Amino acid sequence: MPNSNGRSHRGHRGSRKAGRHELVSTSLQSAQHCLEDQDFGTAYAHYLLVLNLAPELKSDIRETFQFTLFKWAEELASLARIQDLFNCYEQALELFPNDEVICNSMGEHLFRMGFRDEAAGYFHKALKLNPDFADAKENFYRVANWLVERWHFIMLNDINRNLIYQKAIEKVVHSGCRTVLDIGAGTGILSMFAKKAGAPSVYACELSKTMYELACDVVAANNMEGKIKLLHMKSLDIEIPKHIPERVSLVVTETVDAGLFGEGIVESLIHAWEHLLLQPKPKNRDFGTEDYGQVIPAGAILFGMAVECKEIRRHHRVRIQEVACVHLAETVEFCSPIHASVNSEETIEPYTTEKLSRVPGGYMPLTEPFQVMTVDFNNLEELKSLATRKPCKISIPVTQEGMLDAIVVWFVLQLDDEHSLSTSPSEETCWEQAVYPVEGLPDYSVKPGDTVMMEVCCQDCYLRIQKISVLTSEYVMDTERENTLALGNEAELCSALAGLKTTSMESTEIALLNNVPYHECFNTAIGKVLSSLIPWKESQAMDVDGRGSQMNFEESQNKNTYSTHDPLYVLDVSEGFSILPIIAGKLGPIKAYSSVEKEQHQRALNIISEANHFPKDTLEFWLSHVEDENVVLQRPKSDKLWSIIILDVIETSGLIQQEVMEKAAISRCLLHSGGKIFPQYVVMYGMLVESQSLVLESAVQGTEPTLGFNIAPFINQFKVPVRVCLDLSTLPCMPLSKPAALLRLDLMHPYLNSSKREVKVQVCLTEDTENAEEVFGLAAF
Missing domain, CATH: 1.25.40.10 (Tetratricopeptide repeat domain)
Structure with missing residues (x-):
């Protein structure tokens, strides 16, 4: 049916x-x-x-x-x-x-x-x-x-660097080298040098997925697909015959940083010599080129120099004892993470980097350049011994009077016995120099006749320069406070050391703490706001501009002037180390809350508070009261409001903080009548500039710098229209206009802000710029 x-x-x-x-x-x-x-x-x-x-x-x-x-x-x-x-x-x-x-x-x-x-x-x-x-x-x-870090563009645009590497690779391939392994291939340019020179078998490994895929595209675009075997892996994981069929006769690499060893070249070459390379050529025997292994670069010589440099000092040493009426306690020693890494269990890069030829204010050599270390990349035993060697002590005579701010290090990369590359500050090169800031000395002044002493070693794959000290005719001063004091003073010294609290801070935090005008400006502005919120009779006890407030506040504490009134509440939610709550706390009857998270930062602020005679409960740390970050701006009691809320508005990169307007909107709802957000508004400025350096650091410029290889279209996919962390003071450029106000961001009165604004900037041409062909850009600051 x-x-x-x-x-x-x-x-x-x-x-x-x-x-x-x-x-x-x-x-x-x-x-x-x-x-x-x-x-x-x-x-x-x-x-x-x-x-x-x-x-x-x-x-x-x-x-x-x-x-x-x-x-x-x-x-x-x-x-x-x-x-x-x-x-x-x-x-x-x-x-x-x-x-x-x-x-x-x-x-x-x-x-x-x-x-x-x-x-x-x-x-x-x-x-x-x-x-x-x-x-x-x-x-x-x-x-x-x-x-794709920006140095890829700089290096690929460095025609001298590319040409010298090409010549060194051509030389060894033409002499009979048959198999090549490129470690840390990047875009694959060194591999393509080897294949173009005639190497029958070329392998290349690259750990970054992005760079590996980019190299695949580059190799294919240059008609070498199938001729170069690309491996997406670390060289340490390569096995024979699983990944490559045989040991190779040449390893070529440029896995070096400003401090030479920081990208792991020693570890990768030890592994290569043990597992991937043919045996090195014995000195007393004649082998055909194809019968032995070698490395490009063959070796390197590291050089150093002691320098005076105000810009380095500004970022690595707190140079002031008092800022905006706040006394920085002698028992707190501020230091950068680089200095703290000496005694740290973590593997932290023990140096920073600078392009010394561009550093604002320049630098002054205090010693002649000296040899720090040599390394032979073709000697396996020497490579193995680097990590186990005892620190080498170096003593260098001072030749110029000045302040000892840093030891600067560079190297000469010896590709072979004929071709070399130098990263010296006096060379026009794509590399920066490694900078070892000097910290912890009682006195940094040096003069001819003094001797700078240090210990040098290679530890945790980093070149380390430590225990920097100055020997004078009288005594030794060094970073570990080893002192030749008389026995009668030893107990006093030990007591002083026991009470010293070291606080590690980022270089940007140290530079901000050294910025006296910034803190004095804040002191004046917050003083005016607080005086407007305090009853008239009591406001007479403090200056309107906040000056002299230290004495007035301490006197008021003694006389109980403010005891009958609730304190004014100040919240600082700026990121990193900040003494702004302490500055506010010296201006009147304040209850200050700081949002610093690190325990050592909290400890340092407490010590500074005590040194400035704060009552015990004047400063608290807000995050200890808050479990949910979403309510970080709210007061402990809903019926209480903030007098001042301090926000982070600008990142160290130069960008406006994300969601700053949302935070400002919440802050405005939580303010007393007459209360303020700090900063109240921000004005962004811009200026037209011409800069060939900026062009070379932003994109690969055609095929000429890469010696005819087609790389630019592929890596330039990762160029960005906005460069962050760009210091205009270090950028070689020529201004094409006067600074112009681009944007005013008002946190207290958002209705004054406009989402779009057309800004006309008048170009100020000079004789030099009228015929300039370089593209110019807008620098915002």
């Missing part, structure tokens, strides 16, 4: 359809209730069910689903349920594979967790789906700076 069976099947189908419709409807209602209760996990599960049962509803619930996904992902991230978080995004992208918002959000989570390559892929996909998607564009530019 086919008709009867047909009616039965249709009935079942109708029943299933009605049941599905009812389930979808119920799940949608449940999801909405869960959202109202902020149960985002359950709401997400309901929406997944709905979208799988009723795909036709995708467009209707897309935005609500996105919101639910993002909220649930935030919870999973806070609970460290990372795998569940990614599973949710994978499910979402199966349903919405072309959703640029979900792709961008997935990339943000990956970036926060350190998966930069993968994050870049999602940001790039989001941009392909919507080229006008501002968030994805900004994210991609940010991650591009991580994935």
Whole structure:
């Protein structure tokens, strides 16, 4: 009875359809209730069910689903349920594979967790789906700076560096070298030098996924696909014959940084000599070139020089004892992480880097250049001994009177017996110099006749210069306070050392602490605000501009002038070490809250507070009161409001902090009548400049600097339209206009802000710039 069976099947189908419709409807209602209760996990599960049962509803619930996904992902991230978080995004992208918002959000989570390559892929996909998607564009530019560091552009534009490497590789290949391994291939340019020179077998390894994929594209574009074998791995993981069929006769590499060893060249070459290279040529035997192994570069000589440099000093030593009426306690010693790394269990880079030829204010040599160390990359035993050698003591006579601020180090990279590259400050090169700031000396002044002493070693894959001291005709002063005091003073010295508290600070934090005008300006401004909030009779006890407030506040404490009134509440939520709450605390009846997180920073602020005679409860650390970062601006009691809230507005990179206007909006709601946000407004300035250096650091300029190889179109995909962390004072440039105000960002009166503003900048041409062909850019500061 086919008709009867047909009616039965249709009935079942109708029943299933009605049941599905009812389930979808119920799940949608449940999801909405869960959202109202902020149960985002359950709401997400309901929406997944709905979208799988009723795909036709995708467009209707897309935005609500996105919101639910993002909220649930935030919870999973806070609970460290990372795998569940990614599973949710994978499910979402199966349903919405072309959703640029979900792709961008997935990339943000990956970036926060350190998966930069993968994050870049999602940001790039989001941009392909919507080229006008501002968030994805900004994210991609940010991650591009991580994935392809700016020095790649500088090095590829350094035609001298490329030419010398090419000549050295050609020389050894033409002499019979048959197999080549390029360690840390980057774009693959050294591998292509070897293949073009005629090497039959060329292998290259690159750990970065982004650079590996870029090298694959470059090699293919230069008609060498299949002729160079690219490996996405560390050289330490290469096995024979699993990855390459045989030992090679040449390893070529440029895995060197400003301090020579910082990119792991010693470790990778030890492994190469033991597992990947043919045996080195014995000195007393004649081998054919193809019968032995060698390395380019063959070796290096490290040089050093003691210098005076105010800019280095400003970033690594606190030079003041008092700032804006706040006395910095003698028992607190501030030092940079580089200095702290000497006694640290962590492996921290023991130097910073500078392009000394560009450093603001210049530098002055205090000694002649001296040889620090030599290394033979073709000697396995010497490479192995580097890490186990005892520190070498070096003594260098002072030739010029000045302040001992740093030991500067550079090297000569000997590619072979004919070709070399120098990174000296006097050379025009793509490399910077390694800088070892001198810290912890009682006196930094030196003069001819003195001797600078130090210990040098290679430890944890870094060149370390430590225990820097000055020997005079009278006594020794060094960073470890080893002193030749008489026995009668030893107890006093030990007591002083026991009470000394060392506080490690970032170089930007030290530079800010050294910025006296900044703190005095804050002192004056906050003094005016506080005087307007204090009752008239009491305000007479303090100066309107805050000057002289130290004496007035201390006197008022003794006389209990403010005891009948609630204190004014000041909250500092700026990032890093900040003495602004202490400056505020000296201006009146203040209860100051600081948001510094590091225990050593809190300890230092407490010591400074005591040294400035603060009552014990004047300064508190706010994060100890707050479990949820979302309520960091709120007071302990809802009926109390803040008098002043100090916000971070500008990042050290020069960019405006993300979500600063949202934070300002919350802050305004939590202020007393007459209270203020600091800073109250920010004005951004810009200036047109001409700079060939900026051009070379931003993109590869055609095929000429890369000796005819087609690399520029591929690596220039990662160029960025905005350069951050660019110090205009160090940039060789020629101004083409006067500074112009680009934007005023008012945190107290947001209605004064405009989202768009056209700025006309008049170009001031000179005889030198009228015929200039270089592209000029707008520098904002």
